[in-house]
Amino acid sequence: MxxxxxxxxxxxxxxxxxxxxxxxxxxxxxxxxxxxxxxxxxxxxxxxxxxxxxxxxxxxxxxxxxxxxxxxxxxxxxxxxxxxxxxxxxxxxxxxxxxxxxxxxxxxxxxxxxxPGVLRRGGLVVAVSTSGAGPTAARELIREIDEQFGENYEKYIDFLSSARAFIKERISDPGRRKRLFRRLAETDIMSSIRGGSFQPWNEAAMITWIEEQTEE
Missing domain, CATH: 3.40.50.720 (NAD(P)-binding Rossmann-like Domain)
Incomplete structure (x- = not known):
């Protein structure tokens, strides 16, 4: 194979x-x-x-x-x-x-x-292949993955995309930008998304978050 x-x-x-x-x-x-x-x-x-x-x-x-x-x-x-x-x-x-x-x-x-078989959830792309051995099996795996991840990950990826774009636009220093990207990845957004309490961050919320990371 x-x-x-x-x-x-x-x-x-x-x-x-x-x-x-x-x-x-x-x-x-x-x-x-x-x-x-x-x-x-x-x-x-x-x-x-x-x-x-x-x-x-x-x-x-x-x-x-x-x-x-x-x-x-x-x-x-x-x-x-x-x-x-x-x-x-x-x-x-x-x-x-x-x-x-x-x-x-x-x-x-x-x-x-x-x-490959593909599952798309906004910016999230999950590709599944059986290396040509069984397209039907790939489609079944895609269905199971869809049930597991659902719409929560679509919201999460959309949030990450917009937040990273904001940081790239506002922060010119490469080192600081890299630290903010790492902190962003470590921020537990998924819990609030799963709990139904998540609200997309507006400009003011993003600025506040960036300032909080700078103060630490």
């Missing part, structure tokens, strides 16, 4: 190519469109859902024909999502030759990457 290295990619304005127009391709395109990628779909036909995406997202472009070698030119990522193994294999071969990271939806071992 391959040893996959998990990464989180910023795909905004990146050219990503999806070969195929069926339900699997639709899921890939939806993910890429949500990420702000410049998404190119190559397929003679597409699902109704993909047609809606084409109308809703100006960054999604449909090339209405069969795959041709050269379609991956300039791609940052590629997905082979057809129901024809020989086409997916040809896409994999081009991706390998061009150095383009590629996922083969029909045979994960043939591509250089796989797409």
């Amino acid at each position: 391959p040893y996959y290295v998990p990464v989180l990619l910023n795909l905004a304005d990146r050219r990503c190519v999806v070969i195929g127009g069926g339900p699997v391709a639709e899921r890939k395109v939806t993910m890429l469109a949500d990420a702000g990628a410049e998404t190119v779909v190559v397929s003679p036909d597409v699902t109704d859902g993909l047609l809606r995406l084409l109308h809703e997202h100006h960054r999604v472009v449909w090339i209405q024909r069969e795959y041709q070698r050269g379609d991956l030119a300039g791609a940052f990522l590629a997905y082979a999502a057809t129901n024809r193994p020989e086409v997916n294999a040809a896409v994999a071969a081009e991706a390998e030759a061009e150095g383009v990271p590629m996922n083969d939806a029909g045979d994960g071992a043939r591509g250089s990457m796989i797409t």
